[in-house]
Amino acid sequence: MAMLHIVNKSPFERNAFESCLNHASAGDAILMIEDAAVGAITKTAFAAKVEAALQDKSVYVLSGDLAARGLSEDRIISGVETVDYAGFVDLTVNNDTTQSWL
Amino acid sequence: MATKKFMFVNRKAPYGTIYALESLEVVLISAAFDQEVSLAFIDDGVYQITKGQDTTGIGQKNFSKAYQALGDYDINKLYVEKESLEERGLTLDDLMELTWEDEDDDYAEKPSIHLVDRAAMSGLMADQEVVISF
Numbered sequence: 001m002a003m004l005h006i007v008n009k010s011p012f013e014r015n016a017f018e019s020c021l022n023h024a025s026a027g028d029a030i031l032m033i034e035d036a037a038v039g040a041i042t043k044t045a046f047a048a049k050v051e052a053a054l055q056d057k058s059v060y061v062l063s064g065d066l067a068a069r070g071l072s073e074d075r076i077i078s079g080v081e082t083v084d085y086a087g088f089v090d091l092t093v094n095n096d097t098t099q100s101w102l
Numbered sequence: 103m104a105t106k107k108f109m110f111v112n113r114k115a116p117y118g119t120i121y122a123l124e125s126l127e128v129v130l131i132s133a134a135f136d137q138e139v140s141l142a143f144i145d146d147g148v149y150q151i152t153k154g155q156d157t158t159g160i161g162q163k164n165f166s167k168a169y170q171a172l173g174d175y176d177i178n179k180l181y182v183e184k185e186s187l188e189e190r191g192l193t194l195d196d197l198m199e200l201t202w203e204d205e206d207d208d209y210a211e212k213p214s215i216h217l218v219d220r221a222a223m224s225g226l227m228a229d230q231e232v233v234i235s236f
Contacts (some may be wrong), residue, residue: 009118010115012190013114013145034118035146042191064159065118067155068116068117068157069115069117069149069155070153
């Protein structure tokens, strides 16, 4: 039973993202949207935690939210995939359940 | 009207919440009252002034260009905290080039952004008469 975890808070401002990573299971998918998109880029104080999650989970970021914050896709963590809104819908359909970490 | 030293402290990324836009609006209003205004960008506030913001994918208005106008309102002290940039994998090169024209120096274009470390930022805050945090 794979779950899609949706995070929308910056990992630098709230602990929702970190709590999500601490509770997600192997095989789950994690999607960064809104302010959480800043967690997708390399060389941040949070990058190591996302890299660790990539060992056994798939990690996605909503491309429009990255672009809105001036972050180009060439600086996202290797292994993190970008999705658009259609890809967001696919993720919700392809996972059994979703959980929003507000 | 007496002039006071105002600092607007920005701590949130743009677009995810309304804080960044509200702060910018209050800053622009404050310019009309001839106060001594400075802006601080700390924590996620540094994302407010990244270059190349493109909001077409999220259906929100891109207000980042409005920061370019601050210089015309004599708001030219934008302090950016070095540690906040570093924690987020960012450098000064990732920020917009924000400038102002110095009419006392033959309208020379000068940078509005000043990179300061956390200790210096703390000192700047201590210097203020009014601090408004967003």
